[in-house]
Amino acid sequence: MTGGFRQRMAWLHTWVGLWMGWLLFAVFLTGALSVFYEPITHWMQPERQTVARPAVDIPRALANAQRLLALNAADAGHWQIELPGDEDYAVHLHYDGQRGPEIRMDPESGALLPPARDTAGGRHFVTFHYELHSGMVGVWIVAFFTMALLVALVSGIVTHKRFFADFFTFRPRKGQRSWLDAHNALGVLVLPFLFVISYTGLIIWWPDTMPAGVRMFYTDQRALFDEMGGAHFREAATKSAGLRTGALPNLPAMLADAQARLSRDSQGNDSIERVSITHPGHANAEVEFSGPYHYDGIDFAAARHYHYDAATGTFRSAEFDDEMVGNGDAPAPLIAGSVLRSLHLARFGGTMVDWLYFLCGLAGAGVMATGLLLFSVKRRNRKLEEFGRHSARVYDAIDRLNVAAVASLCIACICFLWANRLLPVSLDERHEWEIGAFFAIWLAAALHAAVTPPARAWRLQLGGAGLLCVALPVLNAITTPWHLGRYLYHADWRAAGVELGALACGAALLWTATYLRHRLGTGASAPRLATGGRR
Amino acid sequence: MSANTLHIVSVLGGAVAGTICFALAMDRHFERVYGQPASDTTVRGLRLAAWACLAALLVPCVQGWGLSIGIIVWVSSVSLGALAATSLLTWTPRLVPLTGAVAAALGCGGWLLAA
Numbered sequence: 137m138t139g140g141f142r143q144r145m146a147w148l149h150t151w152v153g154l155w156m157g158w159l160l161f162a163v164f165l166t167g168a169l170s171v172f173y174e175p176i177t178h179w180m181q182p183e184r185q186t187v188a189r190p191a192v193d194i195p196r197a198l199a200n201a202q203r204l205l206a207l208n209a210a211d212a213g214h215w216q217i218e219l220p221g222d223e224d225y226a227v228h229l230h231y232d233g234q235r236g237p238e239i240r241m242d243p244e245s246g247a248l249l250p251p252a253r254d255t256a257g258g259r260h261f262v263t264f265h266y267e268l269h270s271g272m273v274g275v276w277i278v279a280f281f282t283m284a285l286l287v288a289l290v291s292g293i294v295t296h297k298r299f300f301a302d303f304f305t306f307r308p309r310k311g312q313r314s315w316l317d318a319h320n321a322l323g324v325l326v327l328p329f330l331f332v333i334s335y336t337g338l339i340i341w342w343p344d345t346m347p348a349g350v351r352m353f354y355t356d357q358r359a360l361f362d363e364m365g366g367a368h369f370r371e372a373a374t375k376s377a378g379l380r381t382g383a384l385p386n387l388p389a390m391l392a393d394a395q396a397r398l399s400r401d402s403q404g405n406d407s408i409e410r411v412s413i414t415h416p417g418h419a420n421a422e423v424e425f426s427g428p429y430h431y432d433g434i435d436f437a438a439a440r441h442y443h444y445d446a447a448t449g450t451f452r453s454a455e456f457d458d459e460m461v462g463n464g465d466a467p468a469p470l471i472a473g474s475v476l477r478s479l480h481l482a483r484f485g486g487t488m489v490d491w492l493y494f495l496c497g498l499a500g501a502g503v504m505a506t507g508l509l510l511f512s513v514k515r516r517n518r519k520l521e522e523f524g525r526h527s528a529r530v531y532d533a534i535d536r537l538n539v540a541a542v543a544s545l546c547i548a549c550i551c552f553l554w555a556n557r558l559l560p561v562s563l564d565e566r567h568e569w570e571i572g573a574f575f576a577i578w579l580a581a582a583l584h585a586a587v588t589p590p591a592r593a594w595r596l597q598l599g600g601a602g603l604l605c606v607a608l609p610v611l612n613a614i615t616t617p618w619h620l621g622r623y624l625y626h627a628d629w630r631a632a633g634v635e636l637g638a639l640a641c642g643a644a645l646l647w648t649a650t651y652l653r654h655r656l657g658t659g660a661s662a663p664r665l666a667t668g669g670r671r
Numbered sequence: 672m673s674a675n676t677l678h679i680v681s682v683l684g685g686a687v688a689g690t691i692c693f694a695l696a697m698d699r700h701f702e703r704v705y706g707q708p709a710s711d712t713t714v715r716g717l718r719l720a721a722w723a724c725l726a727a728l729l730v731p732c733v734q735g736w737g738l739s740i741g742i743i744v745w746v747s748s749v750s751l752g753a754l755a756a757t758s759l760l761t762w763t764p765r766l767v768p769l770t771g772a773v774a775a776a777l778g779c780g781g782w783l784l785a786a
């Protein structure tokens with residue numbers, strides 16, 4: 137590390153970018169897919185898809201649900217009735233001590249419906265992108281890499297300062313120059329997004345990533361969250377049940393009152409999502425009606441809960457809570473934290489913001505991928521010998537790792553969706569199998585990348601991922617009663633969107649694969665390509 | 672079309688038009704599109720048009736999404752508009768002026784219809 141400021145920054149950017157880029161690519165790709173986790177889950181549970189959605193008679197659905205719960209779970213301390221929503225046309229029932237698959241009920245007839253398949257759903261991508269499915273250790277790893285990303289961004293601005301002269305410039309088919317152009321163009325144009333998404337991503341985990349303050353003033357994190365409003369939930373759970381009366385609350389009467397209150401509190405939206413009954417059949421039973429998260433502004437997104445005395449049906453209290461800032465009287469720093477969290481989760485602003493975040497996230501993954509390739513291409517053109525006499529071998533290993541991090545992950549992501557359709561529906565802990573399939577296929581593809589010359593591995597793996605994407609609608613048509621045409625006909629945009637997205641990604645991957653093959657086939661000099669293996 | 676769809680059309684149109692103006696205000700891109708260097712007046716005019724576009728773009732953003740979310744929509748759509756401008760300059764430089772004009776028309780039209 138010698139030379140002036142810019143050289144030092146270039147050194148920092150190169151090495152931070154290289155060692156961190158592999159995992160950051162995975163975080164950005166799965167993070168971009170996370171934007172659409174809900175439509176992906178919807179696609180992954182074909183049992184919940186329906187052609188007709190008759191208007192639901194909610195009072196009747198509630199009465200049916202309560203009858204079913206009284207029959208099956210009379211002794212449970214807590215019941216929960218999830219009313220039909222976007223995700224499913226059926227009512228979902230939960231109770232304390234419940235085992236086995238989900239309980240779905242037809243809202244009209246009260247008959248039990250077959251449970252939807254157990255799936256990790258789009259949540260898999262969300263969880264993977266912030267904790268790599270390994271709990272707090274994963275959170276710490278991703279947080280560390282995110283810090284490194286901020287370092288890489290700042291040093292990258294200094295390193296690539298020519299991008300101001302090269303704004304809007306992309307010169308294709310020029311080897312290293314093209315990769316540099318692509319890296320600069322993508323990087324600088326989505327720079328605001330990259331900063332915001334990495335910084336807010338760190339802030340979400342403030343109690344864990346910046347634990348000093350919490351340690352100083354509280355015995356542990358639970359004490360902190362109790363003060364923020366968490367204590368309320370535990371108190372409710374430990375309240376005595378009172379005498380057993382066997383009487384069930386008159387839910388429809390309370391429903392009308394709760395709907396009126398919700399409508400008044402959230403600008404006309406009266407859609408109650410959930411009804412919970414604590415100590416059903418006992419003297420101290422309480423009913424809670426909960427509405428959806430309502431965005432009063434990004435600083436306070438609260439769910440409304442209305443509590444009723446089950447025996448008399450009288451209104452007791454209303455509660456507005458935010459998962460981050462309790463019931464709205466939080467101090468300013470917590471509210472600021474909640475704003476940053478909302479910024480990261482993109483849970484506001486609807487379809488437009490979803491798509492902007494998705495595309496910016498993909499562009500971010502593109503910055504990582506082009507940066508990694510640039511590292512390799514540059515070293516193929518110039519003898520840098522940064523690893524002494526082992527250089528050739530280390531560069532070759534880096535080439536192979538690039539394939540394993542970028543192309544193999546694309547295969548694993550699409551195979552996760554394939555696994556959802558191919559694994560037996562009755563499998564025990566099926567969602568774990570899906571995640572297992574994701575990791576197993578990633579590992580297998582990475583091993584393939586390790587033993588295949590990189591040029592060939594890029595072509596095969598990108599082509600393979602492309603074919604799997606394009607064939608996804610076919611697989612769905614074979615394994616379920618649904619297919620793309622039927623989704624479109626019934627205006628199921630979420631499921632159709634997943635398949636159209638897979639088709640678009642598949643086309644892009646196949647194009648890249650044939651482009652690489654064509655470039656090699658026409659005898660273009662290998663050093664000008666990211667794909668030529670160096671031996 | 673719903674007001675929301677019209678706002679989306681308006682924002683995307685404005686973002687593409689604005690970033691195309693910025694690109695054309697750079698000598699390298701102007702020459703590639705028109706085959707001759709731009710005069711100083713033209714460059715100044717294009718820069719002015721670009722800033723005007725981006726400033727005007729804030730209006731449908733804030734109308735459609737409110738101030739706080741509108742700013743996010745503004746920043747990220749300008750980013751994506753710039754990526755679109757880069758792609759157009761790379762693969763279809765001749766179509767850049769026409770695309771810019773159509774985008775500007777969509778931007779204005781969408782906003783007028785939504786209002």
